[in-house]
Amino acid sequence: MLLSCSFLSTFFLSSRYNAEISFHKFPVDAAVRAKWLTKIRRDKFTPTVNTRVCGRHFQPGDFAVTAGGLRRLQSGAVPLLFSWNEYTLPTPRQNVWERRPRAEEPLHDLPADLESEDDMDTAAPDHDYCLTPATAVMAAEMANENEALRQKIGELQHQLEVLQLRTRFGIQRLAGSDEDIRFYTRLVN
Structure with a gap:
């Protein structure tokens, strides 16, 4: 029996003759079925009762082997391996803590007099953000x-509009050139 994978345009023999390839029906559960349809990336595709997906598109952990040796999909398994991602999963991104370089050595211990937060005075910032007479004049x-x-800017925009109006297509622009009149009207002066 010849079965076709709905992700590929090639045909494979049935899993009865090839132990490495298994074919699986689309799930009945609407939520999982919708996930499968988004992963398939085919426009206007509606699976039928006979539509199958081969086991190449699933991770090895998505299968459960029965006592008879058949490979069954676990519930909720979604195909993730395709030709457009070269049958591999993307490497997970590292979080910010893992990406940022950190000092190899621990920071030096603080002196004993700075360890207590209660002893620390809250210092006023060095900057004075109030508006002084000198900065008011500058503002x-x-x-x-x-x-x-x-x-x-307004004057320059007005000048630009005037110049653009002057250079528009018109008979005045063509009046000075016999070649232009001949080109557009095919009449000879």
């Missing part, structure tokens, strides 16, 4: 400069 100057630059 006003910057605001005036920004407004002047916005006006200049």
Whole structure:
């Protein structure tokens, strides 16, 4: 009996003659069936009663061998190995703690006087973020400069629009060139 895997365009002999290849029906459970259909990556594919998936697309841990030696899929198994991922699973990403390099040596012990948090005073930051008269003047100057630059941008945009209107296609542009008139109208002056 010749069976076809719905993931591949090739045909394999039945598992009766090849012990390494097993074929499995689509699951009846709607949630698992939906997972299988998303993994298959085939547009407008609807599995039938005779649709099978070969065992190459499952991990070795997804199978349970019966007492008679048959390979059965465990419930909830989803095909993960395909030609587009070269029949391998992606390596799991390391978390941030594993990716970041850390110092090999432990940090030096703190002196005894710094170990107690109660003894530490909360120091005020060195920066003064309040607005002094000098920074207020600078802020006003910057605001005036920004407004002047916005006006200049507006003027330049207006000039750009005027220049774009002048260069549009029109008879005035063609009037100076006999070749252009001949090209567009096929008339000779």
